[in-house]
Amino acid sequence: MSASIHIERASKVYDGAVRAVDRIDMDIREGEFFALLGPSGCGKTTTLRMIAGFEQPTEGTIRVSGKDVTGVPAHKRDMGMVFQNYALFPHRTVRENVGFGLRMRGIDKATVARKVDRALEMVSLSAMGERRPAQLSGGQQQRVALARAIVIEPRVLLCDEPLGALDKKLRQQMQFELKELQKTLGVTTVFVTHDQEEAMAMSDRIAIMNGGRVEQIGTPSEIYNRPKTRFAADFIGDTNLLSGKVVERDGGKVLVVAEDGFEIPGADHHPGGVVHAALRPEKIVLHPDESDAPCIVRGRIDSANFLGDSILYRIALPKGRHVLARAANTAHSRMLPPGAMTRLDWQPSDLVFLAD
């Protein structure tokens, strides 16, 4: 019994002045894994808390499966939430924690016991039922919180940075498990995170938030390959932001990068005026020679960081601007030493023009 969520022009204003959330619109589809991604203070947690019913939007509406729930109190919304620090009841056993929501629904003891057993099995904690939360590791507590939220078969699963407190290895493992579980259950999931890799790895779609507004909503690949705003381009992965003017040149249009004056072809579809564009480091192809062969721009290697799977170069362009370029670490690749001159090239279509 999954649900869709529609948020229409919702705002949350604190103390009449601070706009934590500023007229956002979101359509979260049934069964979708939807991430709210952004830096701290961007309004993602407030948005989640408004969906959960812990906060009332100052204006705008929230509808669940078409029904307006804006004024409905939290305990009547039928949503399961996993809190940042799990918020497990310390005075109750794991079984009692997981069974709490069922008990509040007045379900008989035998059914509660059966469902709790199944939920604990799902998160592989069957042996821990009689323990208290304090006797469990962080990862186990996380699983209990998850079991407690899904056992009530909620219409929506809400997660507030649920993996934030775990170390990297465990977090990765939990990402897979959570994603797997979400697929099995088919429950609409709204997932708040500030970790872009986590959002990319787990989500069907991502909403990038900044300063209380939604910057872009799209699939991970859309957001990575076709960011719409400078913030979106910059927040997800490494990126080179270029700005300049589009001018006519030999019948086509080129982008003249403001500071350096080099020209980038392929701006045909773009109107004149000052524009911004993003270029991913891995799209830049480096030719390590000083020949006169044609290229977009030349530069000098400033530093080279070996990252294991790739090498990240910081390259100084003639007028002092720096760009990042990433080269895959293949069998026959060799690291370019700092100080070496190189030619930089890329496909014109890899340059993404941004809205602002």
Place this chain on the structure above:
Amino acid sequence: MSEAATAPAALTSDDAAPRRTGPNALAWLILPIALLFALFFVLPISLMLLMSVLTGNPMFEQGVRFTPENYIRFASDSYNWEVLWITIRIGLSTTLAALLLGYPLAHLMARVHSRTGHALLLIAVLAPMLTGIVVRTFAWMAILSDTGVVNATLMRFGLIDRPLPLLNSETGIVIGLTHIYIPYMVLTLNGVISRIDERLEQAATNLGAHPLRAFWEVTLPLSVPGILAGSLLVFALSISAYVTPLLMGGFQFMTLPLLIYQQISASFNIGFAAALGIILLVISLALVIGYNRVLGLLSGDRDLT
């Protein structure tokens, strides 16, 4: 570091007795308070205990010997039991009133988010403590007397024909004591409740519990240590109160502290007064021990590992 460094040296040295490194130089700083404690607590209580089992004062009398007489006298007179029961009853009523009135306030204080709001509530709780007990008791006497604000108002509106016996009654004593000792309850509870993560209540409502149910299932059980500690404090204070039972009770209600004073000042029976003091002390002590046991059971159950 220095202890770890000297320990092996002490073991290998020819010195048979290992050198003692003092616990911590800072520990000596408790010396003044330890002396104060010995002088003004251990000594008087020891003297009181001694006096309660002697036939007289050995400083002034000859042939003083040990005797259980004072305790036998207490146990054999039903009047003393009556006094003890009144004392405990007043203590229990005061504790209950302070808990019922104080809990909502402590909860509000713990959950108020604005700094100003919290500060105002704290001032409201603490301000009465800045006035003397006698002053506050007299204020209550003015409010609760037969011609006082409460009775006058109720009679004016025709709700009652005769003034309610608010003053010179057990009710009056409990009202006065509750007012005086409620800050101890509120502050103790506030300390415990503010440490309960608000998200636990939110988690409960998210799982379908009405906010009142969430309070009952989560907040209340987690604040039991505070309830016990606050109750213990208020009970111990109110059974040993002197001024308020005296003034609010109109000299008609005999509590243990009043009886002790009477035995010393009117009857000059210091031995019996000492025995009464010891009985009062034993009650408080039994409560503290009981409290620790209950808390130990609770936390043992919770496995705070």
